[in-house]
Amino acid sequence: MDYFALQNGELYAEDVPLSRIAGEVGTPVYVYSAATLRRHARVFREGLAAVPRVHCAFAIKANPNLAVLRVLAQEGFGADVVSVGEMKRALASGMAAKDIVFSGVGKSRAELAAALDAGIGQFNLELEEEGVVLAQLAAERGMTAPAVLRVNPDVDAGTHEKISTGKAENKFGLPIDQAPEIFARLAKLPGLNLRGVAVHIGSQLTSLDPLEAAFNRIGALVRELRAAGHAVTHVDLGGGLGVPYRPGEEPPSPADFGAMVARVTKDWDVALMFEPGRVIAANAGVFMTQVLWVKPGVTHPWVIVDGAMNDLARVAMYDAYHAVEAVRPSGEMITANVAGPVCESSDVFAKARKIDTVKTGDLIVLRSAGAYGATMASTYNSRPLVPEVLVEGANYAVVAGRIAAETIMSEENVPDWLK
Numbered sequence: 001m002d003y004f005a006l007q008n009g010e011l012y013a014e015d016v017p018l019s020r021i022a023g024e025v026g027t028p029v030y031v032y033s034a035a036t037l038r039r040h041a042r043v044f045r046e047g048l049a050a051v052p053r054v055h056c057a058f059a060i061k062a063n064p065n066l067a068v069l070r071v072l073a074q075e076g077f078g079a080d081v082v083s084v085g086e087m088k089r090a091l092a093s094g095m096a097a098k099d100i101v102f103s104g105v106g107k108s109r110a111e112l113a114a115a116l117d118a119g120i121g122q123f124n125l126e127l128e129e130e131g132v133v134l135a136q137l138a139a140e141r142g143m144t145a146p147a148v149l150r151v152n153p154d155v156d157a158g159t160h161e162k163i164s165t166g167k168a169e170n171k172f173g174l175p176i177d178q179a180p181e182i183f184a185r186l187a188k189l190p191g192l193n194l195r196g197v198a199v200h201i202g203s204q205l206t207s208l209d210p211l212e213a214a215f216n217r218i219g220a221l222v223r224e225l226r227a228a229g230h231a232v233t234h235v236d237l238g239g240g241l242g243v244p245y246r247p248g249e250e251p252p253s254p255a256d257f258g259a260m261v262a263r264v265t266k267d268w269d270v271a272l273m274f275e276p277g278r279v280i281a282a283n284a285g286v287f288m289t290q291v292l293w294v295k296p297g298v299t300h301p302w303v304i305v306d307g308a309m310n311d312l313a314r315v316a317m318y319d320a321y322h323a324v325e326a327v328r329p330s331g332e333m334i335t336a337n338v339a340g341p342v343c344e345s346s347d348v349f350a351k352a353r354k355i356d357t358v359k360t361g362d363l364i365v366l367r368s369a370g371a372y373g374a375t376m377a378s379t380y381n382s383r384p385l386v387p388e389v390l391v392e393g394a395n396y397a398v399v400a401g402r403i404a405a406e407t408i409m410s411e412e413n414v415p416d417w418l419k
């Protein structure tokens with residue numbers, strides 16, 4: 001459920017017509033709905049109402065915009081971060097350091113030190129050596145670093161291979177069968193409070209079965225660790241819940257997910273942590289773009305828009321589907337291709353798609369673009385970095401400006417010997 005809907009024949013974000021935003025801010029542009037973010041945050045938490053101790057950390061890689069994070073901080077979410085840059089954003093948005101979890105397969109020593117100095121709540125360790133280094137850095141500071149071991153449960157998440165993380169051949173986590181011995185060695189280190197385990201098997205999961213299989217393996221590991229005398233107080237169950245991208249798609253709801261979690265973890269007696277990203281943000285955002293040309297094509301016309309793969313990379317990268325809607329639907333449908341101006345054949349948002357007829361100057365949106373949208377944008381083809389707008393009720397504000405080619409060039413340098 002989201003708050004993008006037609007009113008008087010025109011698409012609105014909450015109480016704001018999208019055409020007004022296009023007129024004032026220009027296109028392409030991302031538009032987010034705060035009410036939708038809040039609703040998703042609440043629905044996720046309510047789904048877990050039967051679980052006694054829950055910590056929700058928004059995976060801010062999905063949408064690191066400061067205003068978006070501020071909304072989620074107000075909803076009581078902390079952050080799952082994978083770099084010091086993301087940590088700085090979480091802190092700047094008003095999230096408490098203790099509510100920040102640091103994940104990621106390649107944290108540098110400098111990043112570990114910076115996160116210790118900031119006093120973050122938990123480190124999710126990916127390998128034994130990382131734990132040794134973290135323990136040392138913490139001991140040097142007279143600190144004890146709260147940490148869990150991220151394990152790879154070798155479960156097929158059944159999602160696109162580029163966003164699958166829990167199979168043995170993926171780079172993430174340490175093999176679950178080695179976890180007990182590594183846990184035992186790291187638990188002895190002064191400087192480390194090794195208090196549990198973490199798992200995350202992939203993103204855009206459309207079935208709960210692989211999650212349940214992974215969580216059952218984690219439950220068995222928790223029992224094994226306890227039997228070996230370790231205190232296990234925290235388990236991080238990651239993110240991964242899928243969202244509907246296509247009309248009619250119905251992935252498991254947060255309520256279904258919560259019921260499964262409550263059943264599987266009922267005798268674990270731990271604080272459970274979650275790192276949802278997409279399920280909170282994806283359908284809280286649209287990517288709005290304007291039609292530049294309608295170019296005749298051999299099979300279907302090409303609707304050439306001013307947004308491109310550098311602004312929204314998901315289609316080119318994962319063959320992802322984003323629904324295409326006209327901001328002022330004509331009611332007459334055509335079958336067309338929708339493509340951006342970038343000089344790559346993969347810069348195509350939709351192929352042979354039934355859409356409303358459009359002409360030069362019309363606005364269209366790509367739906368479900370609030371997660372892994374703007375954050376993955378680049379300036380390829382020297383296009384400006386795409387701006388972002390947040391709507392709440394009748395209010396809206398530019399929450400990230402369009403970064404112009406001149407600004408980007410100002411960071412570049414032609415050395416003296418070339419002048």
Ligand code: LLP
Pocket residue numbers: 059062080103104163165200202203204238239240241275276277278279314318371372
């Ligand atoms: N926790 C960890 C450790 C992760 O690696 C991720 C996502 C999440 C949580 C959040 O997962 P979510 O709830 O959003 O599924 N760019 C890709 C998605 C990459 C996901 C990476 N990790 C896309 O556009 O589909």
